[in-house]
Amino acid sequence: MAHAALEDVRALTFDVFGTVVDWRSSIVGEGQALGARLGVSLDWAAFAEAWRAGYQPAMARVRRRELPWTNIDGLHRRILDQLLDERRLVWPEPDIAEFNRVWHRLLPWPDSVAGLQRLKKAFTITTLSNGNLSLLVDMARHAGLPWDCVLSAELFHHYKPDPQVYLGAARLLDLAPEQVMMVAAHPSDLRAAAACGLRTAYVPRPLEHGPGGPMEPWEEGEFDLVAEDFVALAEKLGA
């Protein structure tokens, strides 16, 4: 194992959107199929990016209590309604409701399932996502993600990066923060976890926003581990 400090790690908590699953390609794929059926021609990659871009501001409104607690299905639907409105698109309600649930059907990165299976042998593995519990459960069933349990911001009525989420997960797992390692493709998520005392593993996903897309800046040495994918992470953790 890379450092002695990591010997105490018992559980790995995973960010999901972008870290475990490739939201962009999944939305583009389902969008193209829906577009063909409805006779709508759209730039689905741009649509997916706009949908995802609405997510942080929507959570910030919940954090500022401008909105009552609303789970991610609810926030995704508010953003989707607005995107359709802006584009003057009128779709049948059942199609909108079904497309909103594309987030329940996101597909994993190629290494995710194999890496998780290997990591599960040595560590408790759980989601720690802003996605709501039913979304994460549906996704796990659909994608074959072998979680030991499903933890969500919804359980704490706080969204990451609020500390209640990281500390709440450690408490439910009956572990000290330093026995928990947050795994994410987003440096900001890892910094918030580290501020709560969790260990951190950065798994960059350079294709999250498509080839050549933007990535959050980070510095060498900032995280406890850096691994190119979940199989490499298992290797580095001796799992």
Add this chain to the structure above:
Amino acid sequence: MAHAALEDVRALTFDVFGTVVDWRSSIVGEGQALGARLGVSLDWAAFAEAWRAGYQPAMARVRRRELPWTNIDGLHRRILDQLLDERRLVWPEPDIAEFNRVWHRLLPWPDSVAGLQRLKKAFTITTLSNGNLSLLVDMARHAGLPWDCVLSAELFHHYKPDPQVYLGAARLLDLAPEQVMMVAAHPSDLRAAAACGLRTAYVPRPLEHGPGGPMEPWEEGEFDLVAEDFVALAEKLGA
């Protein structure tokens, strides 16, 4: 499927202690090993029954707010300390702490894993136990229980049979109560679930309290389904 009303069922929520796992034999087995090591001779079956018997009164104290919220690990430890005290047994603290965690290592009934694997193909399957989350996660890893997620009374700060637990589970699963079926070996648990609108499946476990041990009374037709084990339940649900 047995009735039309069950066609809407999407998720099965399982009671755990006694329904999925055989707490009595597991405690007797670990107790005997511990007794041999410490040179203590005890009636371990009686000890297991006494430990389990302390559970409802302890939860009732939490329900009446005589105790602040205390999870099952905490309640089990209070009861264990009292049992040792009554028997004038003085064990080393690490042995007491380790024995208290026997509930994390309970072994499944012979049909549990095979039945759950089959039910999982057709339904979302989750715990809905008074056991705390880390206990249920450890047990699932130890016993190979293939849950889609782990739901616990701990998430709601209410113990079954309080309605908050059954309704809280349906809400987190994003299902109406009638889309959720409670599976339990205890009629009282099922009646409380039914009062919240959940469907019910009774799986009697005649050996829960040992051969010829007591079982809660119930009436024919009281539950939506009765099955002799989880494999028979899968059969009856067409899974």
